[in-house]
Amino acid sequence: MTTALDNVALGVVLLIIGGVCTGVQGPMNGRLAISTSGSFSAFLSFALGFWPLLIYFLADTRGGKKVNWAESARDTPGYAWLGGVFGGLFVLILTLVIHRRGAAITNGIIVVTQLIISVVIDQTGAFTTEQRDCTGLRGGGLACMIVGICLVTLF
DSSP: OOOGGGOHHHHHHHHHHHHHHHHHHHHHHHHHHHHSOHHHHHHHHHHHHHHHHHHHHHHHTTTTTTSOHHHHHHHSOGGGGGHHHHHHHHHHHHHHHHHHHOHHHHHHHHHHHHHHHHHHHHHHTGGGOOOOOOOHHHHHHHHHHHHHHHHHHHO
16 A cells, blocks of 8 residues: 655655754754753653654554554564664763764764664665665765764864
């Protein structure tokens, strides 16, 4: 069944919006951490983010009725349920570091690291993703990103 999310243009627009959200979330959480604490800022980020996610979940699954929970629990590997742990650590680390290193350096290192791990995941087909080889051009793109973040960091 095709949905609106299968539209490439819409997907690109949503990813750009996601990039903007990621780019501003860190400095906003970091500023709150200055006034309160890093742990509170990260906690509040997830507490506030819970509500739009809950609304989308309820609409998307008709209140959870579209999901066969017993089958999902049986067929889904344990690691797949733990993504939020990494999201929480990400927000906490970002909150603690961004005002000490700056938005460009912090987000640049994060983006380059995400790209490196993503290429490794693609190369190995980890987490049941589609396996995609790290070609020379992909490796060259990674190298350019690494050089770019080094330039941003050093100058």
